[in-house]
């Protein structure tokens with residue numbers, strides 16, 4: 001009831017929260033109300049110019065016995081993948097980029113292939129596009145990167161960031177399918193057309209397929225734009241946010 005001051009306060013709080021989330025993803029065509037001015041704080045002279053301490057991170061929770069088993073199975077699989085010579089990409093890579101995150105994750109993100117930063121560091125989605133994906137997870141979804149699992153279809157970088165060849169994806173997908181079978185997430189977000197079509201052996205247009213769950217291998221697969229596309233087309237962030245909200249709703253439903 002709008003006349004009920006308690007409900008009105010709650011409504012305002014929810015609208016503010018929603019606007020702040022959209023703004024964090026770069027959806028800026030709505031104007032946020034100015035926050036109230038922060039109370040003046042007089043710092044100690046010694047700390048006046050001190051760098052801000054890092055934001056507090058939730059300490060990693062100890063793994064459950066089930067998660068521990070999954071972590072061990074993933075570690076065995078990673079060692080197998082490190083020896084893989086099925087396609088020529090192992091010859092030009094610096095590091096295998098196997099995957100990272102919670103071995104017992106309910107949500108998994110899948111991209112197409114490592115880029116230069118990922119190849120250098122051995123971790124998926126750590127370049128500019130990866131930083132945007134991290135903001136979607138932390139600021140938009142209010143989760144931590146370590147809560148989800150992130151991987152690519154290809155485990156080795158195609159030279160010069162060329163698109164993965166169809167044969168490379170077929171040969172490498174077996175590693176990813178085994179990863180998915182170990183983790184058994186409830187939902188996968190396919191980032192971009194290459195990831196979507198590589199996973200499903202389909203021929204989808206990402207613009208048409210995004211935003212609708214597909215049932216794939218018994219789990220919910222949400223196609224959406226790749227973060228690298230969002231860097232080139234920031235206006236598409238609104239559509240990705242709509243897709244991500246559906247993923248959050250599905251995760252909530254699945255936990256009921």
Ligand code: SF4
Pocket residue numbers: 081084085086087088089090154155156168171172175
């Ligand atoms: S890209 Fe995949 S299939 Fe090719 S060598 Fe690397 S791990 Fe093996």
